Amino acid sequence: MTTVRAAVCHEFGTPLTIETVDLRAPGPGEVEVTVAACAVCFSDISFMDGGWGGDLPAVYGHEASGVVSAVGAGSRYRTGDRVLITLIRSCGTCATCASGRPALCPTQPANQSPITLNENPVAHGLDTGAFAERVVVHESQIAPLPDGIPMDSAALISCGVITGMGAAINTARIRPGEIVVVIGAGGVGLNAIQGARLAGAARIFAVDTNPAKLDIAREFGATDGILATSEKPWAEVKRVAGRGADAVLVTVGAIQAYDTATRYLANGGRMVAVGMPHSGARSQWEPVIFTYTGNAMIGSNMGDTVLARDIPWITDLYLQGRLKLDELISGRWTLDQINEAIANTRSGAARRNVIVF
Template sequence: MKAAVLHEANKPLVIEDVGVRKPGSREVLIRTACAGLCHSDLHFMEGLFPHPLPAVLGHESAGIVEEVGSDVTYVKKGDHVVTCLSVFCGTCEQCTSGRPAICTNTDVKLLPGVSTRMTWNKTGPIHQFLNMSSFAEQMLVHENAIVKIREDMPLDRAALIGCGVVTGTGAIFNTAKVAPGETVVVLGCGGIGMAAINGAAIAGAGRVIAVDTNPTKLQLATKLGATDIVDVRNGDPVAQVKELTKGQVHHAIEAVGAKITAEQAFQMLGPGGVATIIGMIPFGTKIELHGIEFLRGEKKIQGSSMGSNRFRVDMPRLIEHYMKGRLQLDDWISARIKLSEINEGFANMKSGKVLRSVIMFDA
């Protein structure tokens, strides 16, 4: 099969011939239909997060089941599925206490460098990425890394739900637990930021304030549910938000993955407010906050891993939101590309030209 391989950080992905072994007892072989280009992939491509190389990247995807292992009962050949890197075991303390997104069982959630699911005719191993590796024509995954979906859901939009959408909306619904009428600020109008904006609108937030430097993305944010926009080019975003809200921000969602925006999210909060970090802040980066703010006003800051998802519950519900016109995914996809165009797709992402590019494997 054809796959996009990262050999070295800050180098282009290379299209290679890669093999995949037969499914083990609890594994599922999927024919990849669509895969989104996510900013998280770019972080690894740029060496901001460590991972064994060479590796096939990609983790936001949808496809059709081709073959199942002997003990798999959840899906069968021909089922449409969405993948999720929040693979879970269902038996550890985190899973059984309702937090499968942070499952700790490394027998199921394989650590980087452990998987032997892919092969090639070159010296040394080729590594699976986040138990997925969806920049390939086929994926071999654990059965608890997929969710079965209705077949009338378009697979290109379903793929988006596999990471960006579940991360952004999940941060609203599951982690922050936004209540109707509350004020929500979202810093960053990329994929997960747009999902958070749309999710806040679905949750009934009274005000949804989008913060970014890109006027095109800010305009799209208003279509997805933002009631106000803050253009960072017009001055200090903290001061702008405080002026808009008179200091009454209940939730600040950081969707950029940077030290400065994480600190700004906390600074924007009103009394009792909560800052939720969903962006991937580069490995080793520390953020600085004024300690007194934790006492004066009881402000909080928290992380959200993949939207604190229970993806086999959350993703079908998100699909229903889409099918009923509440989740606005049609405007997300800026470009549908071939696997051979993947490097151009990431270049366009980095320059801010696109919101999401999706690889169409049947193109």
């Protein structure tokens, strides 16, 4: 048992409080990681707001990196290993994991929260709880980092980067020459754009309500920017590209974006659902249009990432200078400033705010 400072949520919709909590030692199959950096993701905010339910009090934070500081029995990791920390928690042996989709593992290893406060249980938010100086997580949730990648940039890979790039490459399976639309040019959308560029898309249209974000999107590889507030934004794709999109990736949780996303598609195109509206929110589509157009709708959970397969090439692209990570960071904050960092993320102006320990 050790004590760590952590940002604790006691009530949905209220600021986090910095408190000293107890963290138990890692058991078999687990590791303790001393957190170096943890970014603020919109999923943390949705949980804090009660958008997806869950137990309280809780420690959130799941887009993190750090150094292994203790290991459970039989671990393949050693203290001192530099790793990223994700919420992808998988058994590794079920049919879903064995067929290469551990992000969808239906038999995740049981998680007895390692965090307590005055001997009362504290929920292990997103199975990670990285708004804290240390975490105890299942070994399947970490992946080694090469030397040369800064910890704050590496933290972003753990959720925003793999969710966006993975949606483009693993889920949408974008091919060279395709026309791609990415709705939302935030932390996930910019990485979907990078993924589409790496996959060889001929045209990449970024769609956002904020013109400044469209300029940033171009820096990350978008060929065109469309204001979501224009009258028929989908018409711009057909005007420029001569036809509709082969893939549209919705990277925001706004229902209006989901309701209109398929309008961008060419016949035979696919819509990929990446952004996560709150539980209970509903979209409407006309089924007959799917039949008539042959369009598809696919969900992408954590970019269908396989850590052992995808982290080595993603980090190597960064080291080669072919992937932007540092440029995704728009602010660095201490743990004590976390509520300011969250407020800045809520404002919609940020790329990624990172808590640096």
